[in-house]
Amino acid sequence: MSNRTETHPARWRLWSMALSLAALLPTAASSADHAGQLYLDYAEVPLITRHAGAHQWMVVQSYMRVHVDIAQLKAANPGMRVFMYFETAGAYDLPPSEEPWPSGVSYRWVKANRPEWIVKDRAGRPITFWGGELYLYDVGNKAYQDEWARRAIDYAKTGGFDGVFADDVNMGESFRSTGWSGTSPKYPTDLSWTQATESFLNNVAPKLRAAGIALLPNVASAWNSDRATQVRWAKIAGAYAREHYQSWPNGDAPGEYDPNKGLLGGADWAWMSALHRDIVAARVPFYAFPHAGGWQAIDKMRYTRASYLLWYDPALAGGYAYATGGGPHTGQDPYNAAWNFDLGAPTGPAVQRSSGVWARSFARGTVVVDSNTKTATVTP
Template sequence: MLSTAVAATVSAVLVAPSESAVPGGDPTLAGGGRVQSFWLHLNSTPVSEIDLFTEARRRSHIVLNAWEGSLVPRLKAMNPAVQVFVYKDLSSTRSYACRNGIDDAQLPTGVGYCEAEKNHPEWFLLDPRGRRFEYSGYSGHWQMDVGNTAYQNAWATRVIEDSTASRFDGVFMDNALFPCDAYHPGVCPAKYPTDAAFQQAYKSMLANTRDEFVAAGLKTVANLSNARLHTGAWDAYTEHLDGGFDEWWLTFDDDNLLPEYAEGWSRQVAEIASNEARGKLTWVQPHFTAGNDRAFRYALAGYLMVNGGHAAIAEIEETDRYDDASPWHPEYNWDLGTPSGPYRSVARNVFRRDFSCGMVLVNANPTGSRSVTVKLGSPHVDERGMVVKSVSLSGTSGSILRRFC
C-alpha cells in the first residue's frame, strides 16, 4: 500500500505539540489532529477496576446500560472529564424486560412493555393488517409509534428521571430510523407508509423533546445508521440533538470498504464536517477484524479528513458485540497538530488534508483500482516509522503521516 522509503526507520519518537485552539483561526479546526475514541459497553459484561481506570482515562465518551449507573461515579473519580451516557432505545419497548406483569426498574427503553400493554396499547406501531411489529432478528423488541405525542412525552420524562438520578451526562438514543420498513423489510407501518412520513415522525419526536433534555443538562446522541442513504437526513435529525453516531463507518467488513460515489465516501465524511461546523459530537464505528491495517487506516484517515475536535472513533469486529473496549492503536496517541484547512482533492477520488505536524491521505476509488502515487512535498514518517517523500495508495486505502515539528 505504501511506497518510496527514502531513509532508514526512524528510531526517535515523534512528538507533535499539543494544540487545542487556533488563535484567530477557524474554531472548527481546533483539535483536528488529535484522535478521540469512545466505548460502548452494552453487553453488561463484568469490567475490572484496571479496565475501568484505563478506559476512563483515554476515552472521551463511554455508554452504559441504565442498570450500570453505579459505574458513573467510579468513572468520574478516575477522570472527571469523561462523559458517560446511558443507552435508551427510541423506537422499541422490550417484552423481555417485563416479569410477572411488572417492568424492570431499569430499562433499555423509555417505556416499559407491561405499562404500554396495559395502559397505552395505542403506542404500539401497527402494520397494514393491524399487527404489531417485532424487530426482525431481535426477539422481544416491539416497535413503538414515535410520532405519538403522548409516547414522546412519556419516553422523555422517564428517560430524564432515570438518567439524572444516576448522574449520567447524556443519553445515547438508539434506533433513530430512516426507512419505513426498518426491522421488517418490505412492510411499512400503516400510519407511516413512506420514508418521508416515517422520518417526519422521528423529527417530531426529537424536536418535541429537545427542550426537556437541554433543561435537564443531558446531552443527546442518536444512532443514525445509514443516514448517508437519505439525502439531508443526518442534518435534519442532528438539528435537534447534540450529536450523531454512525454505526457503519466507511469499512463494513474486511473486504467491503466504502468508495466514492453519490452516497459514498464524501457523503459519509460530510456527517462529521457538518457536525463540527455546528459544534456537535460525532461517533463513528468502522467494522473490521483485529490486525487489518488497511481497513483501519482507511477509516482513521477518513475520520481525520474532517475531524475538528468533536468527533470520536472506535472500531468493532463482531456486529453488536459491545463488551470490552475496542483496541487502542498507537496512532491514537499521535498529534498531527492543527489542520491547515479542509481536505482537498489531489487526483480523481484521492484526497489530502495537511496539518501543522502531519498529513492524511485517502484513495476513495473502488477496491482493486490502480494505485495512485501522491508526492508529499517534504519528508514525512509513515505508520511503520519509515521516512517517505511519496505514498502509493490502492483503491479504498489511506495513510496517516507525521512530520518533524
C-alpha cells in the first residue's frame, strides 16, 4: 500500500489498503458512522461476518465472494457498502488459477497479449517493485487504463460490490525511487510517473462513476509532496484513502515488533493532519487506516482513531478502519473498544489547546490528542 519508506514483505504490501464516494455516505452524524474494516487475507474470511452490523463499509478481495455471500452480508446490514480491492500499478506472476487475486489485470495475460504495458528498464528487463515480486504496469497507457476500468466494473458488478478500492495510486517521489528494480526510459523522473498516475485517474474515475461504481484511490506520497496535487486527485476520484494513518506498522528497529511503536508525532503528525484538513476542506471524503498494527495495540488504536476524529466531517462522512491483516496478527479479530467507540455527533471543530495538542468535543464525550507525547485520551 501507500507511503512505504521502510521495508515490508511484498505480499504484505499487496494486502494493505480502504474507501468511497457518495454511495458510501451514511445518513446519521454519529462519530461511529464512518467505522469499517478491511479483510484482505484468507485467514480473515471468518471475521467478515462477525461484526457486520457494526461496520458501515468493508473492503475485501474480489475472490472472497467465493467464501462469503456478499448479497447476504449486505442484506443483513442494509446500510453497509462492500468494496473490492484492485491493484493498479502491477501484478504478481501468478498462474491462471489465481487470477482472482488482487491484481487488476493478470500479469501472464498482459505478457502474452499486451507486453507493451509492462514497464521495462534501460536494458529491456521488466521492472519490479515492492520487494521484487510485482511487475510494473504502464499506468499512463490509455489502453491499459481502459482495460483496467473495464475489468474493475465487470468484477464489481458481477460480484455484488459497491465500489473499487484502487491500490498503488502513487506519486512518483514515494514510489519510483524507493521501490523500483530499475530506471524506466519512459518514466525517468518522479514527475513523469506522477503525471501518468493522474492521467489514469482522469480516464478511469469517470468510467466507474458512469457505471455506478465508487472509486477510492489509496494514495502514496512522500512527506515533501505537494498537497495540492493530492487534493486534486481526491476531487477527480471523489474520495481519498491514506494507509498508515498517523503511524507505521512495526517498531522502530529492523526485526522489532512492538505494536505500540511507530506512531507519528510532532511535524509528521502535523503534516498528515494538514493533508486530512485540506481534503476535507475540498469537500471530499477522507479514509484512513493504520495498517498491521497488532490486534492488542490499544494505544495505537486510540491515538489514530482520536486523531482521525479531530478532522472528521459528518456531512462528508469518510472512513476509519484499524486493519491487522498481512502482519504477525493476521486472522486475529481487530475489533476493540479502543477504536470502536461512539461519542455521537461533534459539537464543534477541533481546537488547539497548545503546540501539538488538539481537542474536540462530541455529544457524548471529548477526544484530546497530544502529538508531542504521541498519546490520546477519550473521555465519555
